[in-house]
Amino acid sequence: MNSSINDAEDPSINYSNLLVGNPISRRSYVVDRELVRLYKLAVQDKSRLLTTGSDISKVPLAPPMSISALSLRGVVNDLKIPGGTLHVGQETEYKKPVAIGETLHCEATVSSNNVRGEWRFMGVELKVTDSKGDIVMNGKSTILLPVKSE
Amino acid sequence: MSTVKQEGDKLTAICKEVSRQHISLYAQASGDFNPIHIDREYAENSEFGDNIAHGMMVAASISELMGVNFGHNWGETGKMKIRFRHPVFPGDVVTTSGFVNKVTQIGEKTLVQCTVSVSRQTGEKVISGDTSVTLTKQ
Numbered sequence: 001m002n003s004s005i006n007d008a009e010d011p012s013i014n015y016s017n018l019l020v021g022n023p024i025s026r027r028s029y030v031v032d033r034e035l036v037r038l039y040k041l042a043v044q045d046k047s048r049l050l051t052t053g054s055d056i057s058k059v060p061l062a063p064p065m066s067i068s069a070l071s072l073r074g075v076v077n078d079l080k081i082p083g084g085t086l087h088v089g090q091e092t093e094y095k096k097p098v099a100i101g102e103t104l105h106c107e108a109t110v111s112s113n114n115v116r117g118e119w120r121f122m123g124v125e126l127k128v129t130d131s132k133g134d135i136v137m138n139g140k141s142t143i144l145l146p147v148k149s150e
Numbered sequence: 151m152s153t154v155k156q157e158g159d160k161l162t163a164i165c166k167e168v169s170r171q172h173i174s175l176y177a178q179a180s181g182d183f184n185p186i187h188i189d190r191e192y193a194e195n196s197e198f199g200d201n202i203a204h205g206m207m208v209a210a211s212i213s214e215l216m217g218v219n220f221g222h223n224w225g226e227t228g229k230m231k232i233r234f235r236h237p238v239f240p241g242d243v244v245t246t247s248g249f250v251n252k253v254t255q256i257g258e259k260t261l262v263q264c265t266v267s268v269s270r271q272t273g274e275k276v277i278s279g280d281t282s283v284t285l286t287k288q
Contacts (some may be wrong), residue, residue: 016246045211050222089231
């Protein structure tokens with residue numbers, strides 16, 4: 001995608017100082033029914049929720065992509081992503097299904113950070129673990145932040 | 151769930167119309183309130199000329215596509231690598247489709263690799279990428 005929106009990086013964050021390996025965000029969330037309901041409504045996912053467990057103790061599972069969305073929530077807020085930022089690439093690897101009601105721990109770290117022209121190309125590594133410490137999702141986002149014109 | 155696992159098999163396509171209401175709901179669900187998505191005045195003054203949908207909101211249909219076609223296996227072993235190529239605007243009708251491009255037997259497991267894309271009503275590809283899922287013998 002191409003853009004030339006005249007937005008600047010958030011002055012309260014010095015994006016140049018973010019080095020590879022630096023943490024961006026570390027947050028925990030409970031994947032509750034309301035969150036999943038809202039997510040499915042927004043993305044118009046009318047498919048039936050998959051379940052885990054035996055017939056008498058079935059637990060509905062969160063849609064995998066709702067976990068990806070959750071993993072990016074901290075990035076958007078803690079990185080104070082400015083208007084005009086573009087999300088250009090996403091890699092995701094699901095390792096374990098997530099039952100509704102589970103508590104997830106989402107971590108994001110810088111994997112690359114370079115300026116080319118009027119854009120800052122930032123790679124963000126994502127890791128999501130459940131309450132047992134098991135990895136449920138790994139990922140990588142590539143975002144372009146508009147660099148303030150001098 | 152379908153029995154798609156032969157090279158060349160098409161995945162059951164998904165078609166949706168994206169509305170401002172859906173974009174607003176996604177902002178709430180994801181916590182991403184970037185004005186390009188939800189502030190009409192801001193968006194009208196941007197080069198896009200209108201609000202655009204969150205990329206991950208549009209990409210959700212790829213995960214849905216894989217879930218519909220491969221069930222539990224997607225949430226347990228799924229991999230996806232996608233590129234957001236063009237914006238999606240309110241009122242756009244997007245179609246998510248894909249096909250199996252490679253099937254590899256690895257012992258008792260089967261690795262299924264797919265090519266997926268999301269297109270607007272104009273035919274323009276807005277997302278393209280690859281997915282894979284590992285199937286275990288039942």
